[in-house]
Amino acid sequence: MSGDSPGNDLDFPKKPLARPPTGFYFPSFHLPMSLSTQEIHSPDTPTRVREQLDALQESGELLGEKMTLNMGPSHPATHGVLRLVLDLDGEVITRAVPDVGYLHRGDEKIAENMQYNQFVPYTDRLDYLAPLANNVAYALAVEKLMGWELPPRGKAIRVICCEMARISAHLLGLGCFAMDTGAMTVFLYTFTEREKLYNLFELLTGARFTTSYTRIGGQIRDLPPGFLDGLNAFLAQITETVDEMENLITRNRIFVDRTRDIGVISREDAIAYGLSGPNLRASGIEHDVRRIHPYLDYQNYEFDIPLGSAGDCYDRYLVRVEELRQSIRILRQVIDRLPDGPINVADQKNVAPEKRTVLTKMEELIHHFILHTEGVNAPAGEVYFGAENPKGELGFYICSKGGGVPYRLKIRSPSFVNLSILPKLLPGCLISDVVAVLGSLDFVMGESDR
Numbered sequence: 001m002s003g004d005s006p007g008n009d010l011d012f013p014k015k016p017l018a019r020p021p022t023g024f025y026f027p028s029f030h031l032p033m034s035l036s037t038q039e040i041h042s043p044d045t046p047t048r049v050r051e052q053l054d055a056l057q058e059s060g061e062l063l064g065e066k067m068t069l070n071m072g073p074s075h076p077a078t079h080g081v082l083r084l085v086l087d088l089d090g091e092v093i094t095r096a097v098p099d100v101g102y103l104h105r106g107d108e109k110i111a112e113n114m115q116y117n118q119f120v121p122y123t124d125r126l127d128y129l130a131p132l133a134n135n136v137a138y139a140l141a142v143e144k145l146m147g148w149e150l151p152p153r154g155k156a157i158r159v160i161c162c163e164m165a166r167i168s169a170h171l172l173g174l175g176c177f178a179m180d181t182g183a184m185t186v187f188l189y190t191f192t193e194r195e196k197l198y199n200l201f202e203l204l205t206g207a208r209f210t211t212s213y214t215r216i217g218g219q220i221r222d223l224p225p226g227f228l229d230g231l232n233a234f235l236a237q238i239t240e241t242v243d244e245m246e247n248l249i250t251r252n253r254i255f256v257d258r259t260r261d262i263g264v265i266s267r268e269d270a271i272a273y274g275l276s277g278p279n280l281r282a283s284g285i286e287h288d289v290r291r292i293h294p295y296l297d298y299q300n301y302e303f304d305i306p307l308g309s310a311g312d313c314y315d316r317y318l319v320r321v322e323e324l325r326q327s328i329r330i331l332r333q334v335i336d337r338l339p340d341g342p343i344n345v346a347d348q349k350n351v352a353p354e355k356r357t358v359l360t361k362m363e364e365l366i367h368h369f370i371l372h373t374e375g376v377n378a379p380a381g382e383v384y385f386g387a388e389n390p391k392g393e394l395g396f397y398i399c400s401k402g403g404g405v406p407y408r409l410k411i412r413s414p415s416f417v418n419l420s421i422l423p424k425l426l427p428g429c430l431i432s433d434v435v436a437v438l439g440s441l442d443f444v445m446g447e448s449d450r
Contacts, residue, residue: 069431073102077180077435080445084422088431096426098419103449111409115375116142116216119409124210126413126447129172130165130390132201134447135214137387140295141396142216145383146350146376154218154343155296159334160231161204161213162296162387163327167238168197169390169442170320170327174245177317177439181258183249190245193238200230216376217351218344228335235328242324250321259313263425263437266311273421276414277392278319279441283311289388301333313440320442350376375404391415391444411450415443 069086072078081102087095107126111119123138124131136158143150150158175190198208203224205211213219249255265275270283280287288305290298306322308315344351352371353364380402386395392414399408418441425437 071434073099077438079176079438079443081449082419082438082443082445084426084434086426086431086434091430091432093426093429093431093434096423098422100416100419100445101449103445105446105449107450108409108411112406115404116378116406117372117375120214120216121210121212124212126411126450127169127389127391127394127415127444128209128446129444130169131209131211132161132205132213133165133169133387133389134394135212136162136296137385137389137394138396139214139216140387141383141385141398142376142378143345144385145378145381145398145400146216146347147379148217148345148347150218150296150345151342152297152339153222153341154345156334156338157219157223157343158214159296159298159301160223160331163331163334164197164200164231166327166390167324168194170324171197173390173439173442174317174320174324177436177442178245178249178255180435180439181255183252183255186245186248189241189248193234193241196234196237200227200234203227203230215344215352217347222343228338231331232335235331238324239328242321246321250318256314258433258436259317259440261310262313262433263429263440264310264312265421265425269421269424270311273424274417275392275421276417277388277390278306278316278323279392279418281306282308282315282319284309289386289393293386295385295387301330303330313436316440316442377404378402378406386412389414391442391447392418394447411447413447413450415445416448416450419443419448 066087066089069088071084071086073081073083078084083099083102085097085099086093105125107122110122114122120135120138123134126134171190171194175187175194178184178186178190201211202208204227205213205220265279265283267283267285270280270285275283276287284307286305286307289295290303291305303326304322306319306326308319348367350371352358353367357364358368359365378400380400382397382399384395384397386393393412394414395412397408397410397412398406401407422437426434429437
């Protein structure tokens with residue numbers, strides 16, 4: 001598979017992300033005692049806050065009431081059933097424990113009792129904001145086990161699916177992030193554009209939300225008539241919407257106040273906690289699976305990898321906005337270069353025949369029956385495939401003992417890994433900062449509680 005290819009020789013220019021000048025930042029609050037806004041959010045915040053609190057306790061001066069606060073699992077700012085157990089001293093967080101697992105999904109164990117193709121609809125429910133990209137990542141893992149590589153048109157259609165899913169997921173993430181920090185208008189803009197995308201999803205797959213479009217070895221159908229015209233029209237419209245969104249909040253005083261120098265993740269911490277996706281790149285680390293381990297011929301498309309410099313909530317916003325523009329750029333290249341030809345691999349025994357032949361020929365009907373009762377005949381072996389999903393690296397580890405059902409399947413969900421940094425990130429923040437930090441991480445509990 002092309003996913004095995006180490007590195008990429010092409011050196012595309014990186015587009016720097018512009019931050020407002022330091023003088024633009026207006027602190028909108030003043031902390032009591034001797035803790036300033038800049039000190040609260042410095043890299044050594046937890047240690048300094050603890051020393052300040054200890055000194056105040058010894059002197060008999062208390063910063064505030066100490067208490068334990070449950071935030072979630074039923075709370076709009078937690079973006080799902082995430083529970084945070086926060087220890088507070090006044091409004092300053094001294095300890096944070098994320099409590100996950102409220103969905104009890106069991107997807108991995110379900111996969112071990114299903115044929116490979118039967119598990120495709122379950123991948124829709126992982127990051128349910130980008131089901132098309134989940135389908136593709138899982139199919140690529142199984143195809144790596146099978147030793148298959150799609151024809152050029154099949155790869156191009158999958159790139160269209162992945163980049164449309166990235167735009168859809170980032171629109172929702174940015175809209176909710178803006179709403180969490182007080183910018184309701186941006187939320188309305190982004191959801192209007194997502195509705196247009198859902199119309200395209202419905203035209204392509206027959207469904208708006210849980211698409212289940214991909215199959216092991218290809219797609220269920222080719223692009224329908226009028227789809228590319230609709231996609232071109234959407235790309236022209238969304239470019240204007242992204243510009244309008246940036247005009248609304250990129251230099252908005254309230255938004256900058258609530259995100260700049262808040263929730264800073266250093267390069268070292270980002271690597272140590274295994275972050276991936278925009279959260280990793282916002283800390284200045286150039287890691288994108290599409291570039292590091294190219295798959296679906298991503299090495300043939302020109303796109304920049306947006307990088308942050310401070311690793312704060314504001315940089316995570318900037319990275320996702322620029323990724324919207326880069327996905328638009330990739331989609332335009334795919335449309336211009338879309339080749340003709342088959343969309344599925346040429347394996348007559350393990351790929352379902354066309355529906356019209358199943359209905360008219362006996363051999364194809366028998367083949368269809370056997371394939372859908374026994375599943376693809378996968379060889380024994382172990383594989384791992386990671387794809388660059390909107391939330392980060394979505395990976396599938398498959399252990400096969402042969403046959404149509406995996407012996408073991410393990411999902412590396414980026415949201416679960418990205419949430420692991422909260423105990424390090426939240427202490428020293430104000431309780432009002434939690435909403436901004438959670439929104440900037442852009443996680444989905446559907447894949448965290450897989």
